[in-house]
Every structure is written in structure tokens, then in C-alpha cells.
Amino acid sequence: MTYYWFAQSVGVLAFMVGITMFFNRSDRRFKQQLSAYSAIIGVHFLMMGAAPAGMSALLNSLRTLISLRTRNHWIMVIFIVLTLVLGLSRAHHWVELLPVGATVVSTWALFRTSGLTTRCIMWCSTCCWVFHNIWLGSIGGSLIEGSFLIMNGFNIIRFRRLQLRGIDPFEVEKKIVKKMEENQAAE
Template identity: 35%
Template sequence: MLELDFAQSIGLIAFLVGASAFLHQNGNRFRLHLTLFQVVLCSHFILMGAFTAAFGCGISALRSYASTKTKSTRVMWFFISLLWLMGLPSLQHSYEIITIFGASVATWALFQAEGIKLRLIILFNSFCWLTNNLLLGSIGGTLMESTFIIINLYTISRIKLSKSAI
């Protein structure tokens, strides 16, 4: 059984911060809240010694914030390139590549998508990170992504229902 140490405690804090991000129906608020979540989660992964995941989260925090300011394709490709250039050399386990792929797809979504399409692509990213966190043994990360999947599906249904009511 995994013990709850300082690193795992930070992961649980990230879980609480992140879960509330997925309740936002407004895309910009969602992006800003994701930025805060990713900073806390980056700290968790550094403490866990999972540097590929930490690089991914750090870059994702910057990316999420940038996506609130611009929809530039150049900026989007910069972040996708950065994910691969920083992530590949730090791979410690073959399964970690799914975090880079998921983060790349999520980057595209944050710059190019809105509404339900944005949420569905972020949902795919959550499944990538859930797989990584299960294999890594991250309690907070596993709880987090499982919850994100549920809350994101709930928010997608709320968006769909609000559009149906119009």
C-alpha cells in the first residue's frame, strides 16, 4: 500500500484545485483555473521524482495561461514542440510518452477548440494522464484524473443541455 507523504499530500491538494476547474462552463475561466491546477500538480510530480510528468505540467501551466491571451497557431506549435523537446529526453518509462501525446492534443484543443469539442479533447487527455498516474502509483493523480473525467462529463452534459434549452 502507498503511504501518504508530503508529495502525495501535494497531489491531493492539486486534486481539489483541479476538480473545481472542470466545473467552469466558461472556457476562459476553465483555462485560468487549469493554470493554477497545473502549477500545483507540477510540484507534486517533482516531489514524486516523475520529471517527464513535471515538465509536462509546467509547460501545460504556461500553455493554459497563454491560451487565455492568444489563439495563435504559432504559439500553439511552440508549446507542442516544447512538450516533445523537453519530454522525450526525460522519459524514464515507456508509458510516460502518453502524457506528452495527451498534453499535445490538449494544447491543440486549448488554442483551437471551444465548448463541447474542447471538453471532449481534454477528456481524452485525462484518460492519458489517468493511465500514467495508475502506472506511476500517484494516489492524488489517479483520484484527480478519475474525478476530472466524471466532472468533465457532467459539465459536457450541462453545456449540451443549456444549448438544447435555447
């Protein structure tokens, strides 16, 4: 197997890990699975020679895990600055700016939003990744981000319909976030 096809197989592995992520109502499980997917796809992008996307995805993985523990404003700012510095310094084509911008926006969303708002922002971020992955020729990356776009879109509609019927699909997570914020305020 050539290096190129090995790199593509890592992308397909990422596809398999990430395919069910958006079905989670639990923000915690959603973020854990997003972190695992981001780490694998980051390795794939680095293997494909897409350093800005690879670094953005690896930072996504770490950032997502940390966002499970804290919603601290300064931690968010650190990740945004790291993403901009590492991503912009290695970009050679304007399309390589898309994953960097997507990572900045999704970082803000993971630290400052929850529930349906997070998923809507992640959907917009995914649009940037889809375009980048098609441009790069990443088979697994294009498949997974395209799937994310469709699945998250359907789940946004499904969750919104539940909300319109008076059912909050994110009720449990709101309590967890509130408790987390109270604990941080006490520190």
C-alpha cells in the same frame, strides 16, 4: 513526514484546487483554474520522480495562461515542440509518453477549439493522465484526474443537453474569442 508523503500531500493539494474546474461555463475561468492546478500537480510529479509528467504539467500551466491572451498558431507550435522535446527526452517507460501526448493534444485544443469541443478533447487527454497516474502511484493525481474524467464527462452531457434545447452555454465565451481573434487580426 517523509519526502514521499510530502510529495503525495502536494498531489492532494492539487486535487483540492482542481476539483471544481469543469463546472465553469466560462472558458476564461476554466483556463485560469486549470493553470493553477497544472502548476501544483507539475511540482508533485517532479517530486515523485516523474520528470516527463512534471515538465508536461508545468508547460500546461504556462501554455494555458498564454492561451487566455492569444490563439496564435506559432505560440501553439512552440509549446507542442517544447512538450515533445522535454517530455520525450526524459521518458524511460512507454507509460511516460501518455502525459506528453495528452499535453500535445490539449495544447492544440486550447489554442484551436472552444466550448464543448475543448471539453471533449480534454476528456480524452484526461484518460491518458489517469492511466499514467495510477501507474505512477500518485494518490492525488489519480484522484483528481479520475474526478476530472467523471465531472467533465457529466458536464459534457449537461452542456450538450442544453445545446439540444437551443441554449448555448458558451455564448458569452464565443463573443470573447471572436473579439480576441479580431484584435489579433488587426495587429
